[in-house]
Amino acid sequence: MKWLTPRAYRLWRDVGLRGYDADGRRDPRWRGRNDDRNAAYSDVLFSSGMRRSEGGSLLTIEVPELIAAD
Numbered sequence: 001m002k003w004l005t006p007r008a009y010r011l012w013r014d015v016g017l018r019g020y021d022a023d024g025r026r027d028p029r030w031r032g033r034n035d036d037r038n039a040a041y042s043d044v045l046f047s048s049g050m051r052r053s054e055g056g057s058l059l060t061i062e063v064p065e066l067i068a069a070d
Contacts, residue, residue: 004046009046013039013042013043013046014039017032017035017038017039017042018032018035018036018038018039019032019035041055044058
């Protein structure tokens with residue numbers, strides 16, 4: 001089994017889900033939709049270790065609220 005480092009994951013997410021090239025610039029050929037939504041879903045699964053079916057069945061009441069840092 002191979003694991004992605006956080007840096008490799010961010011590169012994969014940005015290139016594959018958000019439409020950037022490997023240099024971090026927006027790819028003008030990108031025709032994706034819902035880039036931020038897909039990246040956020042991927043971030044939840046990567047950071048929590050949940051499977052796709054587990055992440056896809058989360059209810060809004062099960063997601064913890066963010067606490068603003070003062």
